[in-house]
Amino acid sequence: MAQRAEASRFSLQKDRMLRAAALCFNQKGFSGTSLKDVASHLGLTDAALYYYVKNKEELVYLCYLRAAELGREALDEALLVEGTALEKVSRYLELHSRFMVGPPGPVAIMSEIPSLKSEHRDDILKQSREHSARFEALLREGIADGSIAPCDVRMTGNAIMGALNWIPKWHHGDLAVAEQVIGSFPDILSRGLEAGTRPPAKRPDKSP
Numbered sequence: 001m002a003q004r005a006e007a008s009r010f011s012l013q014k015d016r017m018l019r020a021a022a023l024c025f026n027q028k029g030f031s032g033t034s035l036k037d038v039a040s041h042l043g044l045t046d047a048a049l050y051y052y053v054k055n056k057e058e059l060v061y062l063c064y065l066r067a068a069e070l071g072r073e074a075l076d077e078a079l080l081v082e083g084t085a086l087e088k089v090s091r092y093l094e095l096h097s098r099f100m101v102g103p104p105g106p107v108a109i110m111s112e113i114p115s116l117k118s119e120h121r122d123d124i125l126k127q128s129r130e131h132s133a134r135f136e137a138l139l140r141e142g143i144a145d146g147s148i149a150p151c152d153v154r155m156t157g158n159a160i161m162g163a164l165n166w167i168p169k170w171h172h173g174d175l176a177v178a179e180q181v182i183g184s185f186p187d188i189l190s191r192g193l194e195a196g197t198r199p200p201a202k203r204p205d206k207s208p
Contacts, residue, residue, distance in 0.1 A: 014052050017038065017049065017059075018063050019104075021038045021108070022105075022106040024037050024038050024041060025063060025108055026108060026168045029111070030056075030060060030112040034056070035056055035059070057120070058120075060112055060115065064113070065123075065124070067107045067109075067110060067165075070099040070104055070107060074099055075135065078091040084147035085145055085148060086193060086194060086195075088141075089139070089190055089193065090186050092135075093160070093190055096164050097182050100181070101167065101171050101177070107168055108168070109165060132158075135160070135161070140153055142193065146195055147195055149193060149194065160189050164185075167185075
């Protein structure tokens with residue numbers, strides 16, 4: 001019982017640390033943030049952080065793992081929706097937006113992947129590629145079932161993921177703005193995907 005309680009306390013404190021670190025990294029970047037900044041935000045000593053991480057690089061890596069896990073959780077749940085692929089996309093966008101601005105946040109922006117050591121960088125890039133591939137597969141499903149207009153799934157996926165992942169850069173905890181994000185982002189990002197809502201793409205005029 002005591003070991004279970006200690007493990008739970010460790011997990012909660014670690015999650016609190018990762019959220020604080022994500023906030024600091026999002027605001028100041030990797031080079032501009034020190035472990036002292038994160039410790040100060042938590043009201044801890046620098047030494048206390050070394051109970052959870054070896055150095056700043058590992059802290060960034062753990063923040064990115066957490067971001068990847070939240071995105072994966074959102075997509076996993078969305079894929080359980082019984083409906084069209086577009087409805088699944090909309091559910092994913094809602095869940096991911098909630099993770100970005102709700103209680104699980106702040107979530108780290110993955111803008112410092114090149115700063116990670118090779119094994120950590122490779123792991124994060126692998127997870128990122130796998131997530132993108134799953135989302136692109138969902139877009140293809142929507143094109144096949146007629147709920148999503150034909151599109152370049154790679155570019156469309158990149159555009160949507162970029163919009164989602166950049167939210168923590170400009171959202172800084174305002175609850176009213178958070179509600180706007182949750183209420184508006186899924187509609188904004190999915191509306192252009194709907195079959196029949198977009199005019200045919202114009203092709204360059206190659207006439208002489």
